[in-house]
């Protein structure tokens with residue numbers, strides 16, 4: 035077969051790693067063209083919540099596709115978007131009254147940053163400095179990369195990334211250093227906003243910190259009038275055990291970013307919710323105060339219909355009960371994994387568990403452990419993508435007890451790769 039012209043994301047084609055062809059998916063299982071049944075342990079990159087091809091979402095998409103496929107959203111509107119916006123205000127435990135649509139987590143973050151800067155600009159107090167947390171990830175567009183951790187992933191573009199204030203990660207026992215740095219940075223008169231992943235830093239290594247820390251960081255920002263942007267692109271829609279991570283800390287952000295699970299993981303869609311103060315700063319008869327942001331597919335009706343179906347599902351008690359049950363099963367599995375030699379730093383945040391495989395200092399293992407782990411899981415028909423020597427499970431909520439046990443067993447067995 036000739037080589038595919040497809041250039042895949044986060045893929046080094048030179049390494050010639052196999053790229054499986056998936057034909058269909060159902061629940062937590064992917065079915066490949068060569069007849070394998072693969073357990074999707076990471077929800078197809080953190081998006082699938084209720085399971086692949088959920089019938090309620092599939093039928094909402096099918097119905098909408100035959101009715102209104104796409105519509106310019108500047109100055110026009112449609113029922114699915116209106117329903118998503120009202121549905122979010124009704125469902126979410128925050129009181130942010132304005133909903134701005136885009137199509138990915140990265141764009142939701144870009145919108146959040148532009149809203150924050152637009153707010154300060156329009157009220158006549160231009161502030162430009164954005165504060166970020168060490169080890170953060172907020173997406174791969176230039177602005178989103180600017181507010182994320184710098185490293186090998188973005189070094190080629192470093193010159194284009196804007197300057198930010200980096201607040202140290204609140205390591206256990208060192209929380210005060212985080213608070214002090216945040217307090218000092220918030221006192222600077224040009225500080226516009228602080229963007230943060232609530233309770234767990236995803237791509238940064240599944241680093242978990244407690245709700246009290248989130249609450250304190252929010253209180254510091256509020257004290258200084260610095261806008262608090264919660265990036266719940268990954269943590270939203272139940273991942274942390276509650277609908278939003280912020281609710282565990284009783285925190286009301288000024289701006290909230292949601293994407294990934296908003297359509298149950300079926301269609302690309304994102305929203306950025308804003309406080310009345312931020313919307314009001316753009317509300318005027320003066321055209322220069324308009325919020326100038328859009329993309330062609332903003333609030334695509336088919337994607338919105340999928341989101342409407344997802345929002346409706348969150349009103350069923352069974353979704354939250356299933357979530358609590360999954361958290362419990364993950365916690366039991368993790369307790370056993372913590373006893374396995376070669377496994378360290380076991381941690382959990384709601385439905386997500388993570389652990390590190392112990393690698394000897396300077397053993398050189400770190401550099402090749404990741405591909406070995408990847409191959410190990412691939413051979414067992416498990417979709418698990420290690421972050422260096424960190425492995426995590428973030429399954430769709432419909433994962434069965436048997437499937438989850440298979441995953442926990444594989445994680446234990448993989449410790450043999452480092453214990454040798």
Ligand SMILES: *Cc1c(COP(=O)(O)O)cnc(C)c1O
Nearest residue numbers: 138139140171172173236267268
């Ligand atoms: C995935 C992610 C993003 C980027 O979302 P995309 O839809 O991939 O652009 C932003 N923030 C967080 C916290 C994420 O996990």
